[in-house]
Amino acid sequence: MFSIGQMSRQSGVKVPTIRYYEQIGLLPAPDRSAGNQRRYDQAALQQLRFIRHARQLGFHLDAIAGLIELQSLPDPSCHDARRIARAQLSEVRGRIARLQALETELDRIAEGCHGDCGPGDCVVLASVADHASCVTAHDAPPDLGDSPRGAP
Amino acid sequence: MFSIGQMSRQSGVKVPTIRYYEQIGLLPAPDRSAGNQRRYDQAALQQLRFIRHARQLGFHLDAIAGLIELQSLPDPSCHDARRIARAQLSEVRGRIARLQALETELDRIAEGCHGDCGPGDCVVLASVADHASCVTAHDAPPDLGDSPRGAP
DNA sequence: CCTTGAAGCTATAGCCACTAGAGATCCTAT
């Protein structure tokens, strides 16, 4: 039996995050000690490690829930697991493509300014002001600007 | 003078988002009509377009605030604008690198399953369960799993 | 046995960049 802290150390998932996963139903509620503390078994640790690695692969929590549900089916056909993995792959590829468009534009913008633009006339500011100078569509990157929200 | 709806159409920024930008101080509060409705001038539209394009380039709102502040300085040296743009570029590059690691792993995982894995033994599920089979570090992608948070 | 300090508990609030809805008011055209 593991305490929540041991689970955290063995999985790399932080303690409050484990409680959060339980709250949203991603991890089953474990047994409790006499003093109401969570006590996990080996299967719970396996599942938490599964969740952790799936997160590292970029899966959404609801996709992970789907994968976990698949595992518990009597006849776990590959079909759905494959579909979920391929959907994730194509989402990642879409993201890469959008980011590469941004990279192109940002590189162009940064290269356009060598620190010697005229007063009130910096190429960086002008380029950010106007999409007309862009060479790609770099359309609607939905999540860029995100920062390590989960980082400590 | 533009209404907020005209601003929205001319900039591509949704009406509630414009109000949000005003609320957090990214856009100055405009004059109001007799009936308390917002009335914007051309400069406000320019600024909103600047914000919109900067968001499309992936800048954080606080970085955008920094860029706007730069523009209003008496002596807008390129230095800071350049620094902000290059920081954004390197963040984008870091993201691309992490996503490419994910792409490698997800491709390997998806290719490992052709829909004919043994019962209870799908390669997809096994690969997600265990990082040991991964060929890259794909370490701690902090924001993956993000979806178009702003999307309708 | 008793104390101490770490670890655990619940509950609440905050993060980012928005979006959605309720219910009231305003503006414009007919």
Next chain:
DNA sequence: ATAGGATCTCTAGTGGCTATAGCTTCAAGG
């Protein structure tokens, strides 16, 4: 005058957590 679209304020929700406060429990040392 009236219809109906646009706008107003305010509140709450999204995802995937993190942080804090104020408590209780557990394990080791004296």
